[in-house]
Amino acid sequence: MKDLLSRRAPRHTALLLLAATAAVLPAQTGAAAASAHTARSGHGAYGTPSLVVQVAAPAHADLTDPEKKEIAMELVSSAENSSLDWKAQYKYIEDIDDGRGYTAGIIGFCSGTGDMLDLVELYTGREPGNVLAKYLPALRKVNGTDSHKGLGAGFMKDWRAAAADPAFRQAQDDERDRVYFNPAVKQAKADGLRALGQFVYYDAIVMHGPGTDPVSFGGIRKTAMKKAKTPAQGGDEVTYLNAFLDARKAAMKTEEAHSDTSRVDTAQRIFLKKGNLDLDPPLSWKVYGDSYHIAG
Numbered sequence: 001m002k003d004l005l006s007r008r009a010p011r012h013t014a015l016l017l018l019a020a021t022a023a024v025l026p027a028q029t030g031a032a033a034a035s036a037h038t039a040r041s042g043h044g045a046y047g048t049p050s051l052v053v054q055v056a057a058p059a060h061a062d063l064t065d066p067e068k069k070e071i072a073m074e075l076v077s078s079a080e081n082s083s084l085d086w087k088a089q090y091k092y093i094e095d096i097d098d099g100r101g102y103t104a105g106i107i108g109f110c111s112g113t114g115d116m117l118d119l120v121e122l123y124t125g126r127e128p129g130n131v132l133a134k135y136l137p138a139l140r141k142v143n144g145t146d147s148h149k150g151l152g153a154g155f156m157k158d159w160r161a162a163a164a165d166p167a168f169r170q171a172q173d174d175e176r177d178r179v180y181f182n183p184a185v186k187q188a189k190a191d192g193l194r195a196l197g198q199f200v201y202y203d204a205i206v207m208h209g210p211g212t213d214p215v216s217f218g219g220i221r222k223t224a225m226k227k228a229k230t231p232a233q234g235g236d237e238v239t240y241l242n243a244f245l246d247a248r249k250a251a252m253k254t255e256e257a258h259s260d261t262s263r264v265d266t267a268q269r270i271f272l273k274k275g276n277l278d279l280d281p282p283l284s285w286k287v288y289g290d291s292y293h294i295a296g
Helices: 030-035 066-081 113-124 133-142 152-162 166-190 196-206 216-225 237-252 262-273
Strands: 013-019 036-043 049-055 093-095 103-105 281-288 291-295
Touching: 066 196, 066 262, 066 281, 066 291, 093 152, 103 152, 113 133, 113 166, 133 152, 166 196, 196 216, 196 237, 196 262, 216 237, 237 262, 262 281
Parallel strands: none
Antiparallel strands: 013 049, 036 049, 093 103, 281 291
16 A cells, blocks of 8 residues: 555574594585684693684574565565465455555555556566456556546456466566565665564555655655664664654554554564564564464
């Protein structure tokens, strides 16, 4: 749902002391050899050299990790569709009376904001003559409005039919990543945010769009940065994310359709209060009063 004008393991360092000679130490190969730093330090029992092996810490998994991305999709689906089964949402379509026309698919593509038009154009480019191609003229005309003219019940029926086509499902995945997921994760990583912060950005861009006005993602981020520095600027990650969520809530409250801020209050803020910056399961949260859980 976008603005009409815009479109597991914690890091640690292991120090292993081996009282053995280099001759009997198993050879390291591949990634292990590249990541281990070795140094001789004194002598062990019977005068044999002691070998200290310092293993490089594993990097935090970001939201592009398949398991993390799956969590992100389920979290968004709990808020957008009241279900963790996000793959069942390819066929979803309705007008939720938010001024954006039809909302549909896995990420809430809207007929009034341009992203539904882009999706159907992509699908038609890959599969000419598909059941939605004939609605392209109407989608172009209603873009920027909440009108159903030229669409209606027939369009809704054909959208659901198209969802049975793997090419249409792939098009939805690709447009979600191109317009929302990839830009959100890229910006979050540039700001020094880990998986939770990356998800916070992603959920915001899904609802508010990637624009720069005050109630779009760019404007929300700008407001937050006036209150706190990002980690990349030397700021504290928790402090910054709290500032971002405050700005996000304020933006949500400007629209009646988004005035319920539970996806922030009883989901993202809960993870943040627990210090779960890597968005590691198990996760328990509520949206609109409904409880959800992802097991570890």
